[in-house]
Amino acid sequence: MDETTVIEQLSNYKRIIARIKVLENYSVGAGITVSRLNQDDQLMELHRRLRGMPSYMYLSKREQELETAAHAYLDKYPSGIRAQLRAVPAGASDADDDKALRDLRAKIEKVIEARTGSKDGYEAVVERLSELQDLQAQRDQIDAALEALESYEPDYAKLLRAHYIDGRPWNESARELNVSRDVFYRWRKKAVSEYEKIAK
Template identity: 55%
Template structure:
């Protein structure tokens, strides 16, 4: 379960994540195609959905289920989001030749989808998948934070406003105190209360 500290840390990284999304969105994979454009591709989105979390029986063929089982075996029962985390989780050294072949096939499926759309790739497929998956993961995190703040706003609007001013907009403490007409001491008390309520929703 996510700890209170982790929940608030994720919230406090909102602006950094948004900046990273913007940077990733403009990354060119070649021929004027950006990662954000790849991310909007319906076929590629569908492939990512298939590879990242849905129950196997809903979409995978017998061969694809075999590929998935190999990948999960080397992830130790866990399935971290993001290609970078997954690559760290999988120890290539312990794979036999058969497993290596299956995992290469899995990666090749994604490359074929990209190439089938007429994209000439500037970098290797691993680099592109890593950036694409990071973009998707970050956007999911941002969407989650936005949802939680909107939910909080429905019954504690002052808490939601304070969290947005501090964590989303990144305003200075004195400016926030002036805007909501409170002292610094009251600010810290209200912020602590707002973060506790946000954490309750997030867990």
């Protein structure tokens, strides 16, 4: 990370926050928003609870057959629904396994359809959810770096917030910090350098 990247990252902070708000309110159908999918993934919570139990206690005979086929043909078990759908092979060497894999794909597609309201729109929802998670990670990284900087150089953190995040010109930022122009530019250079070291 260099000075230009630091300045760009801090200057984009408000845009990141605005985009997060837009994405959180994006409707995916049935009154569900992307933020709800992100925060309240009930299927994953149920899966976590069921994971500790033997599968014969909660799966039907047919579902146990699907589970057996999945274990035989899947080499990894991704957590995202889109990744799970991609992980299921299109076909199998055995006719029964082939049918089981098709059924498994159909069940995953039904979950996607139930969440999005349409089969066609699920990829758009997944993309928006991924973008939301990426932006939230960027926001959290900036917040954490500024908090860390504030813990040992509070004036530097205040300068970065005022000048880059809030977009105030140097004279307003300097007035807020009660420093001269020369001190402002000296601190700005040091603040960017310190932020750069923390945010690596």
